[in-house]
Amino acid sequence: MPDHNTRFKDFLELRGFKLTRSRKLILDAAFELHEHFDAEKLHDSLKGLNVSLATVYRTLPLLLDAGLIQLAMRSEGRDRFEHILGHPRHVHWICENCKQVFETNLDELVPRIEVAAKAQKFEINHINISISGLCWKCRINANESQ
Amino acid sequence: MPDHNTRFKDFLELRGFKLTRSRKLILDAAFELHEHFDAEKLHDSLKGLNVSLATVYRTLPLLLDAGLIQLAMRSEGRDRFEHILGHPRHVHWICENCKQVFETNLDELVPRIEVAAKAQKFEINHINISISGLCWKCRINANESQ
């Protein structure tokens, strides 16, 4: 059984929630999508399996709480998630022009953030770093059209 | 004339937009609120001045583009902004329990981010760092109630 399955099972048990068919399907779908996804895309990937969009929305907070997925960003009016188990934390670089998202690792920044957390006795659950601007391709295009 | 006013004026001129009564009022209101605000709060602070909520929504992107405000975070389904002219960039620490927001400066992290940007030829326009978890007060309460 994959790691994320046992983790979800344990999480639900601890909270007194039930491991249902829909929840299992949603979790698996989230780990089969190897790109950012929103509620609708996740639901689409379950087409034909009779899982309602409402249940997808109801399950997303559980996956977040369980530390299985994280909110990658909000764009075009929707929340976009990504699964994180086994994935290193990373920074999101979002091009404001072409909307593409790039990722880099976050390792160098973490120790400094942890020092700041300790100083104010803050218990970190989640770090979100996103940087918006122009990717190299769009910079070139912007200069050409001047 | 305060700095933010001339900056907004110049920005609008450059883009061929008009400096209207509503826009002036909205800008001033944004700089009078010394806390995070969402569209509705900003609109409330203009009560009686006959500025419509739609215009507040229409002006927010202009203030963002002009670099006068920034999106501080999204919480409880709303976008929260803060004015930034003259304010140092900072990290947001958000307590998931009491929803309070704390701020620390960002100075130590910036140089490292800039190195990463240079490596991928990314032009940074905006850096957003928010960290969620538990503030020290809520940690204590959480432990007590176990």
Add this chain to the structure above:
DNA sequence: ATCCTTAATGAGAATCATTTGCAACCAGCT
């Protein structure tokens, strides 16, 4: 100062992601 052109506004309707109410269902325990 008045005209003119066109962007901008206020008010309300429309949109659309996300939530919720509810009756039927089923996971997990006895």
Add this chain to the structure above:
DNA sequence: AGCTGGTTGCAAATGATTCTCATTAAGGAT
């Protein structure tokens, strides 16, 4: 197998944000 309370699918509701459109008002030209 029977209970029981959490869970679901569906449809309707919600609520932040956007859009429509008739009217108004910047700001350049006269």
